[in-house]
Amino acid sequence: MLEKVKADDFSYIYKLYMNPEVNPFLLYEMMDSETFRPIFDDLLKDEVLYLYKEGTKTLGMCKLVRQKYRDEHKLYLGGVAIHPEHFGKGFGRKMMLEIIDFCREKAILRIELTAAVHNKKAIQLYENVGFIKEGVLKNYTYLKSKNQFIDEVLMSNLL
Structure with a gap:
């Protein structure tokens, strides 16, 4: 189930973003929790950050950013992450299918x-x-910690 992140989810979100197995594929460089707090507060204010849960167990997260005006039929999906302790168990696929259903709704x-x-x-x-x-997308993301640009593939799903 997808559930909007609340203020008291800070610790889980921070630890997942900063997990060394997950962080290289997400938007933010490694940082301490005090530096991450304003980023989290902005995500919370924008209401774009979601937890992925099965029952009471939190398994991962994602950002769902609905576009506006002429682009309101689009959603940007970012920050997709399953906690490493749940890797290889099919939860990434389940989360993606739930995101697709959410978008259809x-x-x-x-x-x-x-x-x-x-x-x-x-x-x-x-x-x-x-x-x-x-x-x-050439040189799309800059990894400051490695002083390196990386290319990203742009993907879409037309529902």
């Missing part, structure tokens, strides 16, 4: 996302649930 016709070209597992997951590659 909200009359969203297009889901967009980007993934690092070297993130083969994520790309394969997205393709397995109906996303298609639309192109490669």
Whole structure:
């Protein structure tokens, strides 16, 4: 089940974003919790951050950013992460299918996302649930900690 993040979810979200197995594929560099707090507060205010749960167990998270005006039929999906202790158990696929159902319920016709070209597992997951590659965005993300730009593949799912 997808559930909007609340203020008291800070610790879980911070630890997942900063997990060394997850962080290289997400938007934010490694940082202490005090530095992350204003980022979390903005995400909370914008109401775009969701937890993925099964029963009472929190398994992961995602950002669902509905576009506006002429683009209101689109949603940008970002920050997709399953906690490493749940890797390889099919929860990523379940979460993606739930996101797709959520979008259908909200009359969203297009889901967009980007993934690092070297993130083969994520790309394969997205393709397995109906996303298609639309192109490669050159030097799209800058990894400050590595002083390196990476290319990302742009993918979409037309519902």
